[in-house]
Structures are given as structure tokens and as C-alpha cells.
Amino acid sequence: MKFIEFGIGNTWFVRTETELEDGSEYEEKGIVGPIKFQSAYIRIWVRKNVFIIDLKQGIRLKKKSRNELKLIFGIVSM
Numbered sequence: 834m835k836f837i838e839f840g841i842g843n844t845w846f847v848r849t850e851t852e853l854e855d856g857s858e859y860e861e862k863g864i865v866g867p868i869k870f871q872s873a874y875i876r877i878w879v880r881k882n883v884f885i886i887d888l889k890q891g892i893r894l895k896k897k898s899r900n901e902l903k904l905i906f907g908i909v910s911m
Contacts, residue, residue, distance in 0.1 A: 834871075835910040837864055842878065842903025871909040878903035 836850045849865040852858045874887040879902060883895040889909075 835865070835868070836907050837868065837910060838905050838907040840903065840905035840907075842901060842905065867910075868908070869911040871911055874907050874909070876903065876905040876907065878905075 834852045836852075837848075838850065839847050844860060845862045847863055848860050849863065850858055850860045851865070872887055872889040874885055874890075877884045878897070880900045881897050883897055885893045885895065887893070
């Protein structure tokens with residue numbers, strides 16, 4: 834699964850994060866194809882709280898262990 838993200842708070846303003854079947858992941862600068870659209874989301878991360886609005890999963894609030902400040906628009910791809 835791929836997550837193509839645009840916004841502030843990540844390593845790069847535009848990045849692609851790829852999750853492998855074994856649970857490991859890696860990120861690359863820019864948009865890495867091919868893209869097979871699955872969903873889109875907005876993620877707002879303030880301190881340890883992450884507010885997510887996802888087209889497929891709806892609205893969620895998550896708690897994380899580390900403090901961050903991020904504002905991300907993302908696309909989920911296969």
C-alpha cells in the first residue's frame with residue numbers, strides 16, 4: 834500500500850510512503866507511481882492527538898506517543 838502525502842510536518846513537502854506486506858515501510862521524496870486510487874484523507878496532528886478525516890474510514894481521533902505538528906493531505910494507493 835502507498836500513501837502519497839502533501840503538507841507540512843513530514844520529511845518532505847511531497848512524499849510517498851510505501852508499506853510492505855511484512856509490515857516494514859519506507860519513504861521516498863515526491864510522487865512514486867503507479868497510482869491506483871483507494872481513498873483520500875486529511876490528517877491534523879497536534880502534539881499527541883491526530884485527527885483524521887478519511888473518505889473510506891470516516892472521522893477518527895488517535896493518540897500517539899510522540900509530539901508532532903503536522904497538516905497533511907494524503908492519497909491511499911495500491
